[in-house]
Amino acid sequence: MIAGGHDLIGWVAGVSLGLIVAVPFVFIVLQAIFPELGRGSLAAPLRHLGRTLGDPELLRLTGHTLVLGLGVILGCTFVGVPLAVARALFRVPLALVWDVLFLVPFMIPPYIATLGWIMSLQPRGYLQQLTGVNLGPLLFSVPGMIVIMTLNVFPVVYFAVSRTIEAVGTRYSDVGRVFGARPVRAFFRITLPLATPGLAASLLLVFALAIEEYGTPAALGRRFGFEVLVTGIENRISDWPIDLPGAAILSLLLVGLSLIAFMIQRRILVARNYDTVGGKPHAKLKRPLGRWAIPVTAAFAVVAFLATGLPILAILATALSRTLSGGLKLSNMGFENFVEVFHNTGGALQALVNSLSLGVGTALLAGALGALTAYAVEKGRGRGRVALDVLAMLPSALPGVVVAVGMILAWNQPALPFTPYNTAFILLLAYCCILLPQPVRYATAAFQQIGDNLEAAARVAGAGPLTVFRRIMLPLILPSLVTSMLLVFAVASRELVASLLVAPVGMMTIAGFIWRQFDQGSVGLGMTMSFIAIVITTLIPMALIALLRRFAGERFTGLH
Template structure:
């Protein structure tokens, strides 16, 4: 009987999670598949299946788009290796001056949305941009090229490799390399033959994640690639649903191809992480003492400073300089600087304040919805019993392999059907569902890790005492995972508040978000207003989570040590 109660309680929450995930995640994905198979699905017809597939596959532009996508993804991987690996090795093995400062500065690119950072680079390096005004050097030809795009995206994504590899090498320690040196290996040979192979799983997994993030990114290819005719799958999908004639079947087919590439990278990453782990069995703690850099201290510090400036300092300075400029043509002159753009934003010029309120409201709502659904899903997967756990876990993780543009296409196809009596399409609810679908894996991962650390005895004791299953979840399990859950919800809030591609493609008519406002201002030539909104968005979506974490730690003390 106790077994039935336990299974029944978990089963109820599992059904809630399953139905919710089906509506948010599965239905849009299924409609993408159906649209790819049945080109006349929008008219309610299942005639001529796969007819459009042949035409799309035979289109020479498909090979071009796919080749460009792979070129970009592989190029960014190599760029992240060139930037992140040397810095990570130095950080892990040597006493780098101001090491914690560099760590903080390398985190900032995660806080700056890629499309905003790219706009900052455009303002800096374009002809008569800030760089040419200050130094006379024109790097416009480099910027508007494939190597330039790869460089910018590498500077945005290299922290993935830097943090993963540096922490992995620190965990491996220097003992094994020292043993190799005792047996006659030179330091470089010991590193490449011993230390680096032990850290290879972390490096390979981080590079595959970089590849997936690079091929899914919309803002940088759309902002830069359009200037020199470089189209990738993401921009090709957007063109098919935004330019006349609308090609929904083609967009669906390209979406499935992009999902396939992302899923392959994701599965390889999971295989590497699951299949190659190294554990110390000697029973002794690893030596964490790092070596001095000696004569290399100055050049290594200069390298860290250069990368920090290019990845963090330059985009922020360009954004702030543009926000403070009265006119772009006026240049970087004291007479051209002022707070006029900030005044216009707070005066709601072009609907700026309303866009800010809309995005912050959607960010809060997404954090609450994704956090609640993530907690229920994680509880059903980790603590539940039954065959549905694996399917529920796969469904919760499916958005990890769905680029934002694919989610947007799925939302359009699923909720814009003429036979639907009620639909969230063309309402703010469609944005909330899209954001939740894109960001749901974050709270699921955090909550799952927290639930796995909680033994079954607490839950069993509560049920013996007569507590109902939902009461056990609400009064015992949820408070224990709340610190980790709040951390993930703050991350969801920060990302949702400035999400770009879904905001552009599925936002209801007349509703503006932060990302949409910035993008539209650049298209219309009001660059100052766009960069002002960018600066305000970065400050708000960075400071609000940090202040909330600090406040919760101060109020609740040790109970919120999980917030980090």
């Protein structure tokens, strides 16, 4: 696939990406075209297409999906942009503390945070017990679901926009003010337009995350009849009668919406020039907030509490409650649920071991494949580099539910002599497909910083491509690669939708255990596992990164 001395690495990466990424996606397309594919027949092509596209349910699911995605965009704009502007341009008290607290929602899986919100706001929930206020009607509504999803993903906008505006600085708006523009006008006409790349990228990413999210619509939306494309796909492959062609068509529609979002972002960015970095250094001094210090700090505190504090407190309160009916009373608090988890009640310990093992396996597999792919793309010379790059980034446009459907369609064919379907390996493949873009991005960025002279010198000394990769390139990119692998471990250990759809019979994961406990009414056990999962998958990666930075010195300055 890659010409020259990189042939072997290119072929290994190409074949691996083909099996993990291309094959499932191709089978989704084939299943959408040939409804009898599962029986080994190519008869009656497109027969299912008209019936699925003409189903009024499809229009309802698509409309709900767009409402949810656009609503979350508006919510993140309302919450994230003002906070980002304040963080970028002014000296906000405790700024680093807010940054850390706004990172925590990334570490809490959306479905777990949503379960915490349900426990807090449902009728006779924690809020009503403490204050007498019942916000159940708001919770079980479209605006309520949008608010919860906004609090889960607004940090995407906050960090992107704050860093972009920080790079732009105030020098351009200061020039505008010299020419008579008021501060507000200078900001909206100069600073904010120059921050368009970060704003557009973050908002379109928010849209993609919102329409692809399964946990919140499944846990909350279904309770008031608000189905979206993701839950519609899951219904078609989990409820009888099974409708694989319909699931494939809905999957392609969902992928299409994601691609449209990224195309809009691309169109916005290429339409104008947003260069703001010249050859001269400029000061990045931030202005004092003055009389606005207290209101701005209060706004940061409220958002931090709602996005981070409240879900974690609700999860911990439920985990410590002996019975839900006992309420928030000291006499009802204890560690019985933790004892039951560590006594393997309901297979809790086995689920924990399974998920952590799969997380480690996924991190190793995705890290190795990401490094090989990035090396072949960045250091190779053949035309196959483009194909590898496209395959490596394709999972970014594939929602987890689409990947799960593709795995089912690809590896559940009766003609296959051997299949990973209904084994733990199918989960490993699904997780790797979903999370592969992370190590590829990190490794690619690292390879771009390595000049060709090192590789050329090694070749002159007689080293082959594999030796160069193993002895020179891999050690140089190791800091970035380790960072990405820790992120992959954290996400894979608690991944939900693939765990529910393709887990083999009898195998339980953390996400599957939590989901089943809520279905069975054992909410305390479910929340206990949620809390344990958050602690393990957040603290372990953070602790490892801190240790590596401390003891490996400059070699690991890329870990951040």
